[in-house]
Amino acid sequence: MRMAKGVEWALHTLLNLDMIGGGPVGSGQLAEAHGLSASYLNKQLQLLARAQLVVSVPGPRGGFRLARPLEAITLLDVVEAIEGGTQLFQCTEIRCCGKIGELSPPPTGVCAVNAAMRRAEQAWRQALADQSLADIRVELDGTPMVRQIVRSALT
Template structure:
């Protein structure tokens, strides 16, 4: 399984907005702060806004701002906003294909591989849902200068 860079960018952006008081900050400023391509980051910001994790304020002093505190945003919220809510594993029922499929009786239950992979997918989602961005912010707060660095980069 591989997630796009957009997930990492989205998490950092949400954390950065929190560190400066929630926003609004323009997408160009947010992109420049980490040296990211502005058009691509803007795509991630729009996806976060569609998921109601960010709100967009138009105008010269506008930009993106958090819609709720980091305590109310989980890693699963961000992953689903950027990657979607699709299952990671899609069973193609290869147990029914080829010579093995021809020689085997028709299956009567769910594919054991599919069941195991869906169980693992659910455990992964539960682990993401159990971690809020506030948990990550607590880790970041152990770096004494991080908030002042982010504020300087975004002002």
């Protein structure tokens, strides 16, 4: 079980978009900034656009720009935009199959195993929702001249 690489790409790219500020930036430039595949990064940016985290501008001088300030974008927003809203643990209801399933009466409540796993997953989602990209930007600002580097790399 591993998170899609696109999540990492999206997070760094969103931070770069904020560092630049202003007009839209093409996926090609954003990819060169970190040595990524432009086409595949574009795919991830399309997912972010569908989730309304960025807005896409077609045509020359087009590209992507942030749809909201970083304060209004949580880690959960990005993860769900890239990965989709699916659950980590997907209950197959095997309690209803096989000999035990045949001998048991039709279950009424939620599977106890599923409930326990969802509780843990909920803690994860909550921790993701509690951190915004602005919080990460604060840590990044500790390193010197980040903004200048990003701006010179993306122009």
